[in-house]
Amino acid sequence: MVKVTNRKLQAQATYEKIYNTAMSLVEKKGFNNITVKEICEKAGVAVGSFYNYFNSKDDILYEIFNKADNFFLHTVANRIEGENAKEKIINFFIHYAEYCKRDKFDQLKQIYNTSNPMFIKKGRYMQEVLKKVVEEGIERGEICTDMSPDEVVRFLFIALRGVIFDWCLHDGGYDLTQFAKDYTERLLKCF
């Protein structure tokens, strides 16, 4: 179709065609319920082409996670605003919610899985970011607690993961951002 692009661009286009199709199908039906053949048919390429760009079906899962990681690390991490620690924490989890919504709950469902080895790894970046906010808040006396910064981060994340989990259970049936905001506000009363 596209005649002006050179071969490398074509290859990149093919890769993205496959990746996007796969991602879309994972969202809709879940990783275990789709086949490589299906991906390729929908993407309009040969089965063999899939294996030119991915070593195995599992590879696309890793790719999805890598992209998500990078998105959070480079895009979200440095945008946390607020006048004090509690505001920043609330804003952090608003970002977190937005970030989860981006994935759409269908995909999130696949990811929010206790057996998923990528899950803990994925969270690392975010937790580091939140930790800094908490540390500052404790120093400034904006947060009153007997817990260490690490413990506070964990306490918060556990509850917020519960929020995401609940949102998934309800098939994304309510506004996650608003809910996460309200929930976090309430939670911060503990401190």
Add this chain to the structure above:
Amino acid sequence: MVKVTNRKLQAQATYEKIYNTAMSLVEKKGFNNITVKEICEKAGVAVGSFYNYFNSKDDILYEIFNKADNFFLHTVANRIEGENAKEKIINFFIHYAEYCKRDKFDQLKQIYNTSNPMFIKKGRYMQEVLKKVVEEGIERGEICTDMSPDEVVRFLFIALRGVIFDWCLHDGGYDLTQFAKDYTERLLKCF
């Protein structure tokens, strides 16, 4: 072997042999990673016998959840002790933690899955039980909040599901009961 029992008992025994084996395997390896043949071999019955008691492989998942539901409903529900609402809530979640530990995290991992359609249904019974405790607490002024009882219950459950989720992520690597107790205590400072 046992010839004196009548057919109904034999059938019951066969059913349980299959069910228990299946349950044990689901715990160990996850529903998607076991085969009907494997269940039957381990149970010492023919493949055909499986289909005498279950319409499909999926049937055993439903059964597992039904049993779990009933266990909670009939055994756990009425044992919540405590001098006031907050104590009762803490004790409720201690029961909840114990109940989850019973499943062992391997099985819980399979169950604690956002794609699991049984998950919401399963929680119903528990939430009703907790709701009563919360309602009494609000009436007696032991709980200060602007939220409705339903909202409080949901707020609490979301966080505690986050706790279970976290425990699963860590492969059951810490004492869930103690952690849930501490976590709930802290959480109740919001009220």
Add this chain to the structure above:
Amino acid sequence: MVKVTNRKLQAQATYEKIYNTAMSLVEKKGFNNITVKEICEKAGVAVGSFYNYFNSKDDILYEIFNKADNFFLHTVANRIEGENAKEKIINFFIHYAEYCKRDKFDQLKQIYNTSNPMFIKKGRYMQEVLKKVVEEGIERGEICTDMSPDEVVRFLFIALRGVIFDWCLHDGGYDLTQFAKDYTERLLKCF
């Protein structure tokens, strides 16, 4: 079809149908040039049935060797006649030739492969049998040599394997039995 036989016999029949078809195809086309699907189509069974009886495609190779081993061990080993050691040795290799001919050179070609890990194992039984004959011959002075029985056996086997190899190279185009007999006779002049 066969109504009178019981299920176990039927299963045995199915196994043999698959095995014989596979063996026949290996002979005709070589192990690497046939497919499981092909075997099953020719045998008139489903692909799945193949895997009810064999764990993998490789399994049929092992089976072929096991059967060959057993045939030699139980049937051939004790039939070596002759008035003296040299006659017995000649008769031994006549048996050996007959045994190879049984395999038909097409199958033998597949077997007579230096990469075949079964090859050395396969020969063990035969070499033990020949060794006894040689030992007796040396004791009685019917064989004059400075070599040990083991060395003699090896010397003979190496040459005779060369004979089989040559026969395979010529696609079984001459009478192996007669040739092996003549060859062995000549070879024994060394002793």
Add this chain to the structure above:
Amino acid sequence: MVKVTNRKLQAQATYEKIYNTAMSLVEKKGFNNITVKEICEKAGVAVGSFYNYFNSKDDILYEIFNKADNFFLHTVANRIEGENAKEKIINFFIHYAEYCKRDKFDQLKQIYNTSNPMFIKKGRYMQEVLKKVVEEGIERGEICTDMSPDEVVRFLFIALRGVIFDWCLHDGGYDLTQFAKDYTERLLKCF
């Protein structure tokens, strides 16, 4: 890189890069266990380039044999020394052994295959060379036999191929040259 050479030299270089890489891989892993892509990656050329020089993957097998043939014909054939026929025959097979060792047993294993259509062709040159030696030996009375020169050659070659075969079976685990020398000496006692 090298721009001064003309196209023909470049082409020759590319051809050799592919051929040598292919040969080396065949030695290491066997013809059936390597892929065209693998050859090209190791050779540092595009897959398409392979098909500029070879019509098919099979082509490289033919090439390997042709080269081997030529090597023996032009390099080995005229170097057979010895004071009499028997010495020359022994020396001939020492050359033969050296020649086989050169291939390394890994490659030899691939070649020493009864299904290999090139095998008989390959031997032709060598047999002609040996035949001359035998003919002279018979004329001079250095070899006593009722066999024709052709028969003697065949008799010897069959045994020595058995030697090579055995050496392959033992994964080159002993000194082929010495063994071939001893074996031939013993074998010549028949004449």
Add this chain to the structure above:
DNA sequence: CATGAATGAGACTTCATTCAT
């Protein structure tokens, strides 16, 4: 009720080959 042999669609993956650039 119990058995287990038989089924066959369908999954993932490989790889020799082609051809437009």
Add this chain to the structure above:
DNA sequence: AATGAATGAAGTCTCATTCAT
């Protein structure tokens, strides 16, 4: 002459389910 993206047929193996015994 060189490239390498694209192809798609073919391979091995799995497994939920059926049904005659």
